[in-house]
Amino acid sequence: MHADRIWRNARLATLAGDTAGMGIVERGLVAACDGRIVYCGEESQAPQFTGADEPIDCEGRWITPGLIDCHTHLVYAGNRAAEFEQRLAGASYEQIAHAGGGIASTVRATRAASAGQLLAESLPRLDALLAEGVTTIEIKSGYGLEWPTEQRILTAIRSLAAERSVSITATFLGAHAVPAGQDADRYVDALCNEMIPSVAQHRLADAVDAYCETVAFSGLQVERVFTAARQHGLLVKLHADQLANLGGAALAARFAAVSADHLEYTDEAGVVALARAGTTAVLLPAAFYFLRQTQLPPVEALRRHAVPMAIATDSNPGTAPLTSLLLAMNMAATLFRLDG
Ligand code: DI6
């Protein structure tokens, strides 16, 4: 068999569907030809290769498939370190939001940032994820809450994809918070009648997300946003049931959402709805950790109903200020018991 690069003496996580667990091969070999894998498996059963240089000895290190971070808010300006301190002193996320901090504070910093600044602040965050083996990333807008800034963020997301060798999907999260001083329903009108049509027309995003919480949008408002998104041929996904059970999981399922994310307060009926709709449950243990939450997502019910689960960083300046998917995976094991 022809190969131009060979890695040997590696531990492989093949995730092969027909094997138990992660499909681990303890002494594995990977061979590639013209950028494609031509062999991946036991070193002892590998065929003879021609054309390759001396094999690279991995000395027992892991080789895994490229990691996917399917929920991030990487593009924003400023930081919210001071709010972390306020929370340590006892203030809740909701109290800080009601006092004009939280998402609104990042919105102020992001509106004031130029396209160049946004890109410069976001690139190191992207690079940190890439250094860990992430090859596919979803990035949401949502720190503009007005068209010029939302458009600037979505354009920055597309620029990041051009800067690095990585697959990036963009999600329009105009329904992240109600802009300061605006009426929520009027803002939803603008989302449905102006912003979502523009997103679709200029192909600035692949999906539409919304934040369904008492500090953000009601189920009825999210339904309007999702109806507009579907009319314009965009996928939908939802920040659901993170801080309270507002029926977010069932709502996401009604619109055949690709994912429902967080789900700490989702009940059994919500889990059943996700299973029927084929919606993926995205668990975000870093937000759970940074908010010092105690309500665990219904992992056992998700397993029982065979809902596909994914772990993501939720990388954002407020509730998940981290750029490590490996740490999020570790937290999923330690905090959510997703350990096997
Ligand atoms: N993802 C979000 O978008 C919100 N929470 C979460 O887990 C708010 C993020 C923020 O506070 O900026």
Ligand code: FE
């Ligand atoms: Fe999020």
